[in-house]
Amino acid sequence: xxxxxxxxKLLPWLTPSSLKQSTQLHALMVVSGxxxxxxxxxxxxxxxxxxxxxxxxxxxxxxxxxxxxxxxFLWNTVIxxxxxxxxxxxxxxxxxxxxxxxxxxxxxxxxxxxxxxxxSSSAFEGRMVHGLFVKLFxxxxxxxxxxxxxxxxxxxxxxDARRAFQRISRRDVVSWTTMISGMAKLxxxxxxxxxxxxxxxxxxxxxxxxxxxxxxADRAEEAIELFTKMLSDNVKADTVTVVxxxxxxxxxKDLELGKWIHSFIQKEGIIINxxxxxxxxxxxxxxxxxxxxxxxxxxxxxxxxxxxxAMIDGYCKIGDIDRARSLFDQMGVCDVISFNSMITGYIHxxxxxxxxxxxxxxxxxxxRPDNFTIVGLLxxxxxxxALDQGKALHACIEEKLVQWDVYLGTALxxxxxxxxxxxxxxxxxxxxxxRDVRTWGATIAGLALNGMGKLALxxxxxxxxxxxxxxxxxxxxxxxxxxxxxxxxxxxSYFEEMRSLYKLEPEIEHYGCIIDLLGxxxxxxxxxxxxxxxxxxxxxxxxxxxxxxxxxxxxxxxxEKAAENLLKLEPNEDAVxxxxxxxxxxxxxxxxxxxxxxLMEERGVRKTAGYSSITVAGQVHxxxxxxxxxxxxxxxxxxxxxIAKRLKLAGYLPIIQQISVDLDDEExxxxxxxxxxxxxxxxxxxxxxxxxPIHVIKNLRVCEDCHSAIKLISKIWNREIVVRDRSRFHHFxxxxxxxxxxx
DNA sequence: ATAGGGTTAG
Numbered sequence: 001x002x003x004x005x006x007x008x009k010l011l012p013w014l015t016p017s018s019l020k021q022s023t024q025l026h027a028l029m030v031v032s033g034x035x036x037x038x039x040x041x042x043x044x045x046x047x048x049x050x051x052x053x054x055x056x057x058x059x060x061x062x063x064x065x066x067x068x069x070x071x072x073f074l075w076n077t078v079i080x081x082x083x084x085x086x087x088x089x090x091x092x093x094x095x096x097x098x099x100x101x102x103x104x105x106x107x108x109x110x111x112x113x114x115x116x117x118x119x120s121s122s123a124f125e126g127r128m129v130h131g132l133f134v135k136l137f138x139x140x141x142x143x144x145x146x147x148x149x150x151x152x153x154x155x156x157x158x159x160d161a162r163r164a165f166q167r168i169s170r171r172d173v174v175s176w177t178t179m180i181s182g183m184a185k186l187x188x189x190x191x192x193x194x195x196x197x198x199x200x201x202x203x204x205x206x207x208x209x210x211x212x213x214x215x216x217a218d219r220a221e222e223a224i225e226l227f228t229k230m231l232s233d234n235v236k237a238d239t240v241t242v243v244x245x246x247x248x249x250x251x252x253k254d255l256e257l258g259k260w261i262h263s264f265i266q267k268e269g270i271i272i273n274x275x276x277x278x279x280x281x282x283x284x285x286x287x288x289x290x291x292x293x294x295x296x297x298x299x300x301x302x303x304x305x306x307x308x309x310a311m312i313d314g315y316c317k318i319g320d321i322d323r324a325r326s327l328f329d330q331m332g333v334c335d336v337i338s339f340n341s342m343i344t345g346y347i348h349x350x351x352x353x354x355x356x357x358x359x360x361x362x363x364x365x366x367x368r369p370d371n372f373t374i375v376g377l378l379x380x381x382x383x384x385x386a387l388d389q390g391k392a393l394h395a396c397i398e399e400k401l402v403q404w405d406v407y408l409g410t411a412l413x414x415x416x417x418x419x420x421x422x423x424x425x426x427x428x429x430x431x432x433x434x435r436d437v438r439t440w441g442a443t444i445a446g447l448a449l450n451g452m453g454k455l456a457l458x459x460x461x462x463x464x465x466x467x468x469x470x471x472x473x474x475x476x477x478x479x480x481x482x483x484x485x486x487x488x489x490x491x492x493s494y495f496e497e498m499r500s501l502y503k504l505e506p507e508i509e510h511y512g513c514i515i516d517l518l519g520x521x522x523x524x525x526x527x528x529x530x531x532x533x534x535x536x537x538x539x540x541x542x543x544x545x546x547x548x549x550x551x552x553x554x555x556x557x558x559x560e561k562a563a564e565n566l567l568k569l570e571p572n573e574d575a576v577x578x579x580x581x582x583x584x585x586x587x588x589x590x591x592x593x594x595x596x597x598x599l600m601e602e603r604g605v606r607k608t609a610g611y612s613s614i615t616v617a618g619q620v621h622x623x624x625x626x627x628x629x630x631x632x633x634x635x636x637x638x639x640x641x642x643i644a645k646r647l648k649l650a651g652y653l654p655i656i657q658q659i660s661v662d663l664d665d666e667e668x669x670x671x672x673x674x675x676x677x678x679x680x681x682x683x684x685x686x687x688x689x690x691x692x693p694i695h696v697i698k699n700l701r702v703c704e705d706c707h708s709a710i711k712l713i714s715k716i717w718n719r720e721i722v723v724r725d726r727s728r729f730h731h732f733x734x735x736x737x738x739x740x741x742x743x
Numbered sequence: 744a745t746a747g748g749g750t751t752a753g
Contacts, residue, residue: 076745108745115747146747177748184749208749215750243750278751285752309752340753372753 023059057085072106080112088116092125107137111147118151126151130164142168146175153182158191173201180206184213204235212244220248224257237264239271246279255287262292278306285314309337316345336362340372343380352380353620356389371402378411382418385695385724386615390415394428406432410439417446420695420722420729437468445477449729451738453485460494472504479513483520484728491517508536515542519549524558540569544576551583559583574600574607575700610700612676616687623679632683639682640673646716647709655705672705677723681710685717693720701725711735 064070064078075098082091095113098105110133117126130148137144145168152161165171165179176199183192196202196210207230214223227245230237237245242265249258262280265272277300284293293314300307308331315324328334328342339362346355359377362369374393381390394412397404409432416425429435429443440463447456460478464470470478475498482491495514498504506514511534518527527546531538543566550559563580570576577600584593600607611624623630630636656668672678677698684694702710702725714721715735723730731738 073744080745106745111746143747148747150748172747174748179748181749203748205749210749212749238749240750247751275751282752306752313752337753344753370753376753 055081055085057081057087061090070103072103072109075103076106076108076112079109079116083112083116083119088120089122091116092120092122092129095129105136107133107141107144110137111144114144114147114151118147118154121155123155123157126155139169140167142170142172142175146178149175149178149182153178153186156186158183158186158188173199173203173206176201177203177206177209181209181212184209185216187213187217189213189217189219202235204230204238204241207235208238208241208244211241211248215244215248215251218251220251223248224252237268237270239273239276242270243276243279246276246283250283250286253287255284255289258283258287259292274300274302274304274307278304278310281307281314282310285310285317288318290314290318290320305331305333305335305338308334309341312338312341312345316341316348319349321345321349321351336367336370336373339365339367340370340376343373344376347376347380352384352386355380356386369396369401371405371408374402375407375411378408378415382411382415384613384615384620385419385697385722386620387416387419387421387695388615388617390419406434406436406439409434410436410442413439414442414446417442417449418724420450420693420724420731422447422450422452435466435468437463437471437474440468441471441474441477444474445480448477448481448484449724451484451729451731453481453487456481456485457487457490470498470502470504472498472507472510475502475504475506476509476513479510479517483513483517486517486520488517488521488523508539508542511536512539512541512545516545516549519545520552522549522553524549524553524555528558528561538565540566540573543569544579547576547579547583551579551586554587556583556587556589571603572605574605577605578607610676610698612680612696612698614680614684614694614696616684621680621683623676623683625674625676625679630679630683632686635686636679636682639686640678643678643682643685643709643713644669644673647712650712650716652709652712655708672709675703675706677702677706678709681713681721681723684721685719690719693722695722696724698723698725702730707737711737 060078060081064074067074070078075094079091079094079098082088082094091112095105095109098109110129113129114126114133116122117129130151133144133148134140140148145164148164149161152158152164161179161182165175168175176195180192180195180199183189183195192210192213196206199206207226211223211226211230214220214226224245227237227241227248230241242261245261246258249255249261261283264270265276270276277296280296281293284290284296290311293311297303297307297311308327312324312327315321315327324342324345328338331338339358343355343358343362346352346358355377359369359373362373374396377393378390381387381393393415396402397408397412402408409428412428413425413432416422416428425443425446429439432439440459444456444459444463447453447459457478460470460474460481463474475494478494479491481487482494491514495506495510498506498510511530515527515530518524518530524546527549531542531546543562546562547559547566550556550562559580563576563583566573566576577596581593581596584590584596609624609627611622613620613622615621621630623636654669654672656665656672677696680696680698681694684696688694702723706723707730710721710723710730710732712735713719714732721732723732729738
């Protein structure tokens with residue numbers, strides 16, 4: 001067959017449609033000798049580069065290397081191939097070769113080189129190539145210069161981009177839009193807008209660029225406004241435009257608008273590609289209409305990864321985490337984003353253990369966790385008090401598994417703080433090069449939680465000295481610090497200062513802090529006065545802290561007022577009834593106390609059991625008073641008896657006054673030892689190595705008896721014990737606690 | 744014979 005001279009002449013002009021066909025053709029050409037003829041090789045090369053799906057760059061480069069003396073056109077083709085197929089540096093290297101072989105570049109060559117330098121962020125090379133270009137082509141055409149502007153935009157060199165733009169003698173629509181989109185993307189919205197207003201040639205691309213700029217800058221309303229202006233200007237939206245607009249709807253969580261855009265797309269006959277379907281799914285997911293999202297998803301033929309991920313996100317957002325998981329398990333291929341969405345979903349629904357388990361799976365899968373993964377998991381560890389896992393994540397960061405940034409550092413500080421390890425938290429804080437207001441906030445709040453209120457205030461002042469302007473959240477941290485450490489004078493002055501110095505209007509949480517602080521310090525009249533005069537409606541948290549203060553300072557009248565308001569806001573919260581009941585019992589008003597019991601029964605409010613949890617070897621163990629379901633309950637029971645025995649030997653008297661149930665004293669003592677935090681501590685004593693602190697989380701407030709008993713336990717066993725309850729940390733060491741007023 | 748600009752997940 002090959003002996004036919006006609007066929008061998010025809011060979012080079014065939015167009016291969018697969019890699020196999022290409023290699024066959026290539027082989028035939030080598031054998032027949034037609035590879036040596038430049039036009040034939042050029043054609044083969046070009047058809048290989050252009051027709052292969054996916055493009056096979058290394059094959060193309062190999063073939064190129066065999067071509068004896070490629071012309072400028074062929075060099076351009078190969079440089080372009082590199083710039084388009086993820087090997088931009090290779091195209092710069094090729095240009096170097098071209099230059100050394102004395103082949104003259106043309107303006108196409110430069111276009112592709114600019115593109116390569118842009119996508120690979122090669123600022124130095126970019127400037128060199130630019131210099132060369134100006135020397136060779138002083139009369140620059142709009143085509144190549146548009147690429148040049150684009151390159152400088154990608155390098156973040158707005159000034160250079162602008163100068164290049166100004167040098168163009170005849171600016172066309174593309175050079176204008178390149179400027180507009182570059183400016184908008186870099187966040188120079190005002191400049192972009194000015195260019196947009198000046199341009200004589202506006203089209204759908206310039207409109208879309210500007211809309212996208214606003215959407216990306218979290219200014220979705222303005223993006224939508226521009227979109228309506230564009231429509232009234234009679235510019236037809238295309239697929240890219242509506243993708244951008246849908247992302248703005250998602251940002252605004254405006255389902256109505258999203259639905260309107262959806263019907264607009266159908267009405268206008270806008271071409272619906274996979275990208276657009278993904279944008280629709282994402283919009284519906286974020287707006288909370290997962291059924292519509294599912295409909296779009298079902299309509300998709302070949303389901304792309306992004307669509308799966310958007311669906312997972314949608315089910316997570318409405319809290320249907322199991323549905324999300326089932327989708328996740330159905331995915332053929334998933335990526336780190338799929339994992340992150342699931343992990344965040346678990347964290348949001350409080351299934352922290354599942355989140356950590358999924359992380360283990362992620363590591364097994366060989367995918368690389370990124371900053372989102374680590375920040376999410378650190379948050380989970382923080383609320384679990386899972387110090388071991390938190391430390392493992394810290395190790396991941398130290399091993400440079402992810403790129404260090406300020407969010408990561410802040411999450412790390414927060415985790416160590418919430419796990420009660422203030423030393424490590426401060427070490428991380430001190431090592432951070434960049435700290436933003438959130439970093440400081442996490443540090444201040446963490447110190448406050450850990451009973452180091454004075455130090456928290458010092459850090460707050462330090463933050464201000466470093467020129468960081470405190471925001472509302474930072475003030476919340478510092479007020480929390482004051483209320484946790486009973487720093488009344490300081491609390492008052494910070495509360496005053498946030499308004500006068502920083503023009504921050506106190507929100508309900510800030511009022512909550514200052515009212516709590518006043519109440520704790522016994523200034524009940526002042527507290528109630530503030531509640532009555534503040535510009536926001538008091539919430540349940542505020543009345544609850546009033547009620548606690550009233551119990552301690554024995555103000556029956558105010559207590560009843562607080563309870564009345566509290567019961568209006570939270571008629572089903574058992575803790576309110578219990579608290580009020582206890583207050584009546586304290587002051588021996590038995591009739592009122594039993595009325596409360598009756599009220600609870602009438603309203604069907606059941607007292608829910610408080611639980612405590614402890615993490616051992618990555619497993620969360622939950623204890624409920626009186627619950628025998630723990631696997632090692634016998635050992636726990638034994639340990640509790642041992643604790644009771646040793647405490648008695650040390651002369652400990654259980655504080656039974658707080659128990660208002662009708663029991664004799666011995667039964668009361670036993671009841672105290674069935675408390676869930678004591679069970680958790682007992683389990684910690686038997687299962688944790690002696691050098692590890694025992695870290696317990698309690699979902700209710702630690703009671704007075706537990707507080708003093710744990711002090712003694714820490715001394716007798718010489719163990720550090722950290723108990724974290726709803727509102728604070730208790731660090732027990734050497735028979736002492738970091739917070740001395742237990743309530 | 745080759746060409747420049749706008750989009751997307753957590």
